[in-house]
Amino acid sequence: MKMFKRLFECLLVVLVLAPFGAQAAAEEWRGSYTYPDGRRSVPFVLTLSGSQGAVTGRTTEPNTFGNKSASQLFGNVRGTISGSSVSFTKTYDGTGGVNHSVAYSGTISGNSMSGRWVIGNTSGSFSATRVGGAQASPCDRCERFRGQAEVCNSCCHCQQTNNTNACRSQTNPDNFTACLNRANRSREACNVGCFGR
Structure with a gap:
């Protein structure tokens, strides 16, 4: 009887603590x-x-x-x-x-x-x-590597292409040059680090 009581107590502890263990990592x-x-x-x-x-x-x-x-x-x-x-x-x-x-x-x-x-x-x-984490995008990695505030804006975003980071137009996914050829490397343009130049 004592063994069943002890087993029940352990099971109760596991059930009470289970939701806390399921919490996502920080x-x-x-x-x-x-x-x-x-x-x-x-x-x-x-x-x-x-x-x-x-x-x-x-x-x-x-x-x-x-x-x-x-x-x-x-x-x-x-x-x-x-x-x-x-x-x-x-x-x-x-x-x-x-x-x-x-x-x-x-x-x-x-x-x-x-x-x-x-x-x-x-x-x-x-x-x-x-x-960090699995959800980090190539653009986020570029930004941290460059250590600068310039990030890709709504015109462009970084995408892993042929093992290199490149900037792709969101309005025309086949158009890389619209972003790559921007003369202004400011917040309005893609971060130069995103495509390795």
Whole structure:
């Protein structure tokens, strides 16, 4: 009888803990948020666990407004992802004397996340890119390798072609030159690193 009781207790523990073990691995996102008054944007690293449904995580950013007792600020994140929509609240953990909450809402498209943040009557924008993982695209790898802000825009995107990264027009998938021959290598054009020149 004791053996059956012990077996039942073990089975109960497994059933209770199973949903926690099924949670998706943590993903790292790197991005920045901006203020409405034009101040310099603030970079951050966001680690999220979960996929569709509830997500939790943590943020790390340079200390740009807390007291000088800490060089970085940290926040705990709780929110939801539904389809391409994401919303979460970041609550600073008290480091640097900062402990308020900020609401974020936006959309996820592939390896990019962007949207708005709100605290009281103030709001601004944010954007982030997923780091690593199987879902990273060649364009994301180019951007990180180059270490630059230039990314492929809506005109072009990077695609693995014949073992090299090339830029392909989204409006005409057979047209590479419309993007490759752009003279302006700015945010409006494909990153030169994406096609190895």
